[in-house]
Amino acid sequence: MAGTHASTKHKQRGVATLRTILLLFTGGLLVLILIAGFITSFGYFRDYVAGQLAGHARDGATAVGLSLSNAIDARDPVAAASLIDAVFDSGRYLSVKYLNHKGGEVAGRSMALSDIRVPPWFRSIANLKLHVAEAEVVRGWSRLGKVQVVSHPGRAYEDLWRITVGLVASTAIIGGVGLFALFLLLRRTLRPLDELEQQAQAVGQRDFRRRVTVRSTRELNQVTAAMNQMADDLGQLFDGQAKLIQHLRRLNNEDSVTGLLTRNAFDQRLKVEVESEEKAAPGVVIMVQLSNFAGFNQAYGRSEANRLLLRIAGVVHSFLETHAGSFASRPTGAEFTIFVPGAMPADAGVWCRELVVEMDGVYADMAAPMDTAVHAGMARTREGRGTRDLMAAADEALRQAQAGEESACHLADAEKEGHHDLETWRMIISQAIRDQSISLWLQPMVSEEQAVPVYHQVFSRIDNVEGSLKAGVFVPMAERFGLIADIDRLLVQRVLARLAEVPDQPLAVSLGSASVASESFRNDVLGMLEQAGPNARQLWIGIAEQAIHHHRTAVRLFVRELGRLGVPVLVDRFGVGGVPFSYLRNLRFQALRIDNSFIHDVDTHEDNRFYLESVLAIAHSRGVKVFATGVETAAEYSVLSKLGIDGAMGYHLGRPFAADNQLTGD
CATH class of the missing domain: 3.20.20.450 (EAL domain)
Structure with a gap:
């Protein structure tokens, strides 16, 4: 069983569990939603920052153009340069130029794109466009030129970087909390499946006692209830089969009155003990018979006779419990046969006499005032003596014991003791x-x-x-x-x-x-x-x-x-x-x-x-x-x-x- 179960587990190794599949699918879906939300938010904020950057450039170009058109004489290069220097020194522009109507530069300032406090890789990803804003410079009805302004993108990149970091952090926190909550939910919801798996393994090992007690969704509760019912039914089926086999064994091998072996069952076991080449062992057969049992049966009736047999069988059972490996039968009527493996004739004689005395006490007590006696014959195993000869020798010894009226125990071949004491x-x-x-x-x-x-x-x-x-x-x-x-x-x-x-x-x-x-x-x-x-x-x-x-x-x-x-x-x-x-x-x-x-x-x-x-x-x-x-x-x-x-x-x-x-x- 253990080997089969281990083999099955080995074959299933590497196959994803239902919890893993649900966690991966639902968790993956959640992550995709969060990533999509992040990309959308990032694109929105990038467009917003880029728009703000373009608007700033337009506002700067308009302000400089109006100043050169109204407040300052744009035809004076020195005054125009002073205005442009004042605007450029604010640090918010990458380039400010005043061009005449022929495209020639009258005055201007510019700087290289540097000193932006964001990672270079982020700049390459964001890649904000530098919009060139223009405004006309006029005096009255005369067009003197135009102003070109490019805003410095540093602050835009920094704002976008802060927004991106916040988005990443919030996405990670929400995703982590969501995945953890999903894991807890799936573990709680699918807990009965673990119990069901263990129950199925127990049933596979023919252990029907395990029950699933964890409650979950209605569908899983119905499944667990069905599995518990199936385990109960299988357990009852096994008990029924076990009782049937036990009943069959008793019918075939046990005497219905005393519970001792039947004659056939005793003969089969004795043949194994005595004639098997490997198991053949020394031992003694004791054949016991209650005298005048027919008279007792006639005088007291069948029910009382059965009660006597039960009392005598109790004595025999007590004897078997104190002699390991012994077994006994009730072949017929009031006759009992016992085999004691490993017994020496001298010891068996002592045990036999004690057994006869105890049986005689029970018999005399129940049969009073009738005269009673218990006789026993013994025969020991020896090389070349089969079960038939052994039982015949014990029966002959019983007949010799019955020759006297008093209770007695007689040993066949008493003069042929074994060579080992x-x-x-x-x-x-x-x-x-x-x-x-x-x-x-x-x-x-x-x-x-x-x-x-x-x-x-x-x-x-x-x-x-x-x-x-x-x-x-x-x-x-x-x-x-x-x-x-x-x-x-x-x-x-x-x-x-x-x-x-x-x-x-x-x-x-x-x-x-x-x-x-x-x-x-x-x-x-x-x-x-x-x-x-x-x-x-x-x-x-x-x-x-x-x-x-x-x-x-x-x-x-x-x-x-x-x-x-x-x-x-x-x-x-x-x-x-x-x-x-x-x-x-x-x-x-x-x-x-x-x-x-x-x-x-x-x-x-x-x-x-x-x-x-x-x-x-x-x-x-x-x-x-x-x-x-x-x-x-x-x-x-x-x-x-x-x-x-x-x-x-x-x-x-x-x-x-x-x-x-x-x-x-x-």
Whole structure:
């Protein structure tokens, strides 16, 4: 999403905004009007000054001509010269001449055009014409000659200069104030457009909570009201889709009475946990059954029987909350099945007995005065034992427990304990952390839309004297011992080191729930990502859906900081957490990774196929990619491709390989 939005902004760079266009157009029009007004005013004042200059010359010529005609004898050159000197010495004339009737100069004075206190360039622009005014000199009926007078233009230029400076100043002030007022008006009027742009970007990122509250003109108010209504409608549509998907998930995977998994959903998850080559992990299946439940049902009725099942399911839910990664189902009637990954038979026996005692207390309290008992059978995973054999062993152990009348818990293959006890496991994992003896294995996430993998999923393995231990084997133990944060911290460190060597190969890591909940772990990882620089953007961080449900505040803070660094985040094991899909409204995830249990036999499982189709529709509507894991057959991948999956991973598409082998070319 973030990449698409950035690309769109990049394409729009350099395109003028509406505010800029209006400001340039209206401001340009205002400037043109002011310039036109200035030119017109300047021309008017120039003509006025030029007219005044010509009038002054005519008045001077008339005055001198009358003086020579009446007051002074124009035939006397000395008297005429004295008069002309007196007039010329006033400094307001450039030239004063008295010519006889033959054109000869009788007397006259003139001076060069200089000492004008205006810039020379202004004189060249103004270029006032020097008008020559003439007046006849007569005595009686005799024409003696004529007087020619040219006014000095200095004062005219100075007056015109002062007028021009005033015009320029007033034009600049009016223009500046007008442009500033126009800018404020446009900013105030078009403010809703900025809000609309941000709202549109938020909608593009599938965030429908943003509202435009700024009021402006009637037309813009109508647009903002329509956008707000559209955002509300889209938000309601998303909520409706999310609720529909959640409802479908519950219908397909949850028991309608207890909320536990159905038999099919449990079997699918168990098969992934037990038979998957990469995820196969040690664990224990506990099969619990309430004795004589049919009699209770007959004696107390169906509604009371359902209430009993709900109370028992509450005990099971409490058990699951204290054992990370565990899951349970109600296959039928009063039978409950629980898988506890990473459990040792000895510990599982203690937990099983405590569980049986608590269930028996609830059962006895509700069934009194009937005799009650709760029986349980346990079977542990081991190499070569598939889900069918595992469930058969647990069922056989349950039958042995039911041989007695009292509540009991029986373990199948009790004589075949594992070769590692809890303390041995603690030592192996702690030693691996101290020695940093963890190797990286990569599995490609394949997409039909690109030739290279979207990323390579990183699996960690512990290398010790007994060989290579897969993550599915030691991670449940690390979670039990509180060491998973140290494992994940070391894993992120090793992955970032690899990205520094191979920056063009994106990688993905999945973090444990306890790691995400740890503030010190989050700070350490964020510090490592900041130091990695641009390479950090090549690392996908996977956070399990159950971690989002149980640690919402920590996840929100972590995802926000990862988004600031440009690190893509995906929801791991999507679909098994039972979390409402609406969290996508508040958290910026780039992808979902569907849990293996929904992918297994998806080509024959119509309900899961419909569920995946619904998830893809709503995720893609929010710009979130959807990946699938555990693709084991060509038929499964064919169905996923037709549904429009963004990427898939599994043994059918590529087996895990050692990262060191790729670097060395092995």
